Amino acid sequence: xxxxxxxxxxxxxxxxxxxxxxxxxxxxxxxxxxxxxxxxxxxxxxxxxxxxxxxxxxxxxxxxxxxxxxxxxxxxxxxxxxxxxxxxxxxxxxxxxxxxxxxxxxxxxxxxxxxxxxxxxxxxxxxxxxxxxxxxxxxxxxxxxxxxxxxxxxxxxxxxxxxxxxxxxxxxxxxxxxxxxxxxxxxxxxxxxxxxxxxxxxxxxxxxxxxxxxxxxx
Amino acid sequence: xxxxxxxxxxxxxxxxxxxxxxxxxxxxxxxxxxxxxxxxxxxxxxxxxxxxxxxxxxxxxxxxxxxxxxxxxxxxxxxxxxxxxxxxxxxxxxxxxxxxxxxxxxxxxxxxxxxxxxxxxxxxxxxxxxxxxxxxxxxxxxxxxxxxxxxxxxxxxxxxxxxxxxxxxxxxxxxxxxxxxxxxxxxxxxxxxxxxxxxxxxxxxxxxxxxxxxxxxxxxxxxxxxxxxxxxxxxxxxxxxxxxxxxxxxxxxxxxxxxxxxxxxxxxxxxxxxxxxxxxxxxxxxxxxxxxxxxxxxxxxxxxxxxxxxxxxxxxxxxxxxxxxxxxxxxxxxxxxxxxxxxxxxxxxxxxxxxxxxxxxxxxxx
Numbered sequence: 001x002x003x004x005x006x007x008x009x010x011x012x013x014x015x016x017x018x019x020x021x022x023x024x025x026x027x028x029x030x031x032x033x034x035x036x037x038x039x040x041x042x043x044x045x046x047x048x049x050x051x052x053x054x055x056x057x058x059x060x061x062x063x064x065x066x067x068x069x070x071x072x073x074x075x076x077x078x079x080x081x082x083x084x085x086x087x088x089x090x091x092x093x094x095x096x097x098x099x100x101x102x103x104x105x106x107x108x109x110x111x112x113x114x115x116x117x118x119x120x121x122x123x124x125x126x127x128x129x130x131x132x133x134x135x136x137x138x139x140x141x142x143x144x145x146x147x148x149x150x151x152x153x154x155x156x157x158x159x160x161x162x163x164x165x166x167x168x169x170x171x172x173x174x175x176x177x178x179x180x181x182x183x184x185x186x187x188x189x190x191x192x193x194x195x196x197x198x199x200x201x202x203x204x205x206x207x208x209x210x211x212x213x214x215x216x217x218x
Numbered sequence: 219x220x221x222x223x224x225x226x227x228x229x230x231x232x233x234x235x236x237x238x239x240x241x242x243x244x245x246x247x248x249x250x251x252x253x254x255x256x257x258x259x260x261x262x263x264x265x266x267x268x269x270x271x272x273x274x275x276x277x278x279x280x281x282x283x284x285x286x287x288x289x290x291x292x293x294x295x296x297x298x299x300x301x302x303x304x305x306x307x308x309x310x311x312x313x314x315x316x317x318x319x320x321x322x323x324x325x326x327x328x329x330x331x332x333x334x335x336x337x338x339x340x341x342x343x344x345x346x347x348x349x350x351x352x353x354x355x356x357x358x359x360x361x362x363x364x365x366x367x368x369x370x371x372x373x374x375x376x377x378x379x380x381x382x383x384x385x386x387x388x389x390x391x392x393x394x395x396x397x398x399x400x401x402x403x404x405x406x407x408x409x410x411x412x413x414x415x416x417x418x419x420x421x422x423x424x425x426x427x428x429x430x431x432x433x434x435x436x437x438x439x440x441x442x443x444x445x446x447x448x449x450x451x452x453x454x455x456x457x458x459x460x461x462x463x464x465x466x467x468x469x470x471x472x473x474x475x476x477x478x479x480x481x482x483x484x485x486x487x488x489x490x491x492x493x494x495x496x497x498x499x500x501x502x503x504x505x506x507x508x509x510x511x512x513x514x515x516x517x518x519x520x521x522x523x524x525x526x527x528x529x530x531x532x533x534x535x536x537x538x539x540x541x542x543x544x545x546x547x548x549x550x551x552x553x554x555x556x557x558x559x560x561x562x563x564x565x566x567x568x569x570x571x572x573x574x575x576x577x578x579x580x581x582x583x584x
Contacts, residue, residue, distance in 0.1 A: 045405035097576040131405035138555045145556060145564045152568040152575075159575035205567040208560055212552055218404045 001091075006103040013073035017107050020066045024115035024143075027062065028122040028136070028215050031055035035126035035216065045129035048216060056213035059115075063143055064209065066111055067150020074104045075158040101155060108147050116140035119215055132216050139215055146208045153205070279327065279336065285310065287359060290327040290336060295344070299328055302352050306359040321512070322370065324363050328355055370516040380500075392501060396549035399495040403546060408490055409439055414543065422539045425490050426499055427524045437490045443475040446488050454485050495546070499527060502542040506531035 010017075035048055078086055078100075086096050119136030128134065157165060179192045200210040279290040284303035287310075291299040310321070327335040328342050335341025342358040344351050371380055403415045413421035424436065438446065448467045451457040462481065465474035479486055504511045507530045518526040528535040 045401075049401065049405075094576040097572075101572055101575065129405060130407040135555070142556045145561055149564045149568050149571075152571040156571040156575040202559065203563055205564075208556075208564040211560075218401055218551060 001089075002099055002102060005099045006106055008077070009074060009100070009103040009107060012077050013070060013107065016069045016073060017110055020062075020069060021111045021114040023062060024066070024111040025118040027055075027058060028115065028118040028139070029125070031058075031215055032122045032126040035128055045132055048129065048132065049214075049218070052214045052216050055215070059139070059143055059213040060146055060209040063146035064150045066108065066147050067152075068154045070104050070108055071151050071154025071156075072158045074100050074155055079158075097159060101152070104151055104155060105148065108151060112140065112144045112147055115143050122215060126216065128216055132218060134216050136215065139213060142208065142213060149205070149208055279329070286321045286323045287363070288323060288325045289359075290325065290329075290339065292329065292333075295328060295330075298352070298355075302328075302355040302359065305352065306356045306363075309356070309360060310363055321363070322366050324359070324366055326359050326362050328358075367512075367516075392498075393549060395494055395498050395501070396546050397551060399492070399498045399546045400549050400551070402492045402495050404550075406490070408437070408442055410437055411490055417543070419536055419539050419543070422543055423524060423535060426496075426539060426542070427522075438488075440472040440475070443472065443479065444470060446486060447475050447478050450482075450486050450488075454482075457482055457485060498546060499538075499542050502545060503527040503531040503538060506533055506538065506541060508532075 031052065034051055089096060091099070116136065119134075119139050123134035123136045126134065157168060175192055175195065179190070182189050182191065198204050199206045201207055277292065280293050280296055280299075282289040282291060282296060282299040282303055284300070285307040287303055287307060289299040289303050325339055326342065327339050328344055329335050331343045331345060333343075335343075340358075340362050342355060344355065403411060406412075410421050410425050414425045444466055447457070447463055451460075451463050451467060457463045457478065460478060460482070462474045462477040465471045466478050500515075504515070507514060511530050511532075514532070515526065515530040518529050520526065524535050524538075528538050531538045533541075
């Protein structure tokens, strides 16, 4: 049964996963383009570190994008077919959901492995200044956890009813509109800031997306 | 009289004919009333603000005192001056220690743009419509205090050393400084810095007391001197024309390299320790010294900067240097690793969302 589910999922989202794999592989390699000079000095380290910091914002964004793609694609065809296919299967709802989730996770292994390979390759290609180190394995592990979390979030949202999605959208939109109105009325009250801070600091769900995502670091 | 009236009427008709039709479109009375109300509100606001504006632009200045800082401001800016004065004072106390009696009084004027400040008093001109001038004003006050306090330290030949250190100390948070100092120590390739980074306190003493005009033979090895000259020579025409530089790089003559360092010091700005790292050393000495530390620094004299800082801290030099190094090492930025707690927490959240997905009601309600 799992193989069938995996096969259908591959048919639905294989192209997107392939594109994500390509980007994940290229990203670390692109990030070390300036780390190729023959005799780097500490001044080069000072230039390289901010560059790495700039690139470090792309990794969590890519993890979110892959999670969004895989999470929504996992359910698109079920929604389109009004879940007739799922209802014809001799499975409980929770079982079917776990199979879909497992199939999604299995597909995510490909872009995660691509990022790890890209990181290892980039680390071997880069000539880094003294005092700096490469972190391809740690970066790949962080990326893997972030992708799985993003996938589970978007998978849950997509699995929900239109009403649930509406509630989530309404809450997010309501907060944005409230902040906008407060700003227009000249108030300095920050509604979004504290909520955002709670989300990206322990024990918030998005903590993994914050922090340092540097392929080359001190 | 009559012809004059007809003249006005004719002119009005011509003007009316020239006015675009869209401007003459009829409007609702309610819309007119709204516009009039808005204008009336604006007139009231401007009328109410007029005395304050007149006071802001002329008249006597009030004096706001916070600690040893005196701020001269127009009366309408009293609250603002109080706010920035307190913020600047908190900053000063955190850097110079609780014994602020050693600080000399600082007088600063904060006046709106267009108004002349009192003569011979440092004046900052604030925007008429301030958006976020607090940071600007606090920075101005701190720079005045810095300049004033620097004159109280006898720098000897260490003027630039202390100047940079105190400047960096006043304008950057301690943690950020220590973090920058960590990058500095971690990435500088010079043997003396690498040894200090690895924990050799005697090398830390040498690197910490390295001034920009110090003897280069103390801070760099012969090979490092040659590499530095080679790098600077690539981008500096005077060095490319120098015979000493050519002998240093091409023949590997160390005496020629030392000559180049002495002759072209203005071009070779390589310094074993950055101003930020020095600032962390001065700050460590002041922190360890506690009450009266800055007073002790101001009271010390002489060329041995480490001895002066140890006196400031009230501890032996080795203890000062070990504490300084420990503080820097403690601020090592978190590398790209996955802390165990973060990993488990992310996993727990993933489980929560998956369980939520399995309990969706879509199949029941369509």
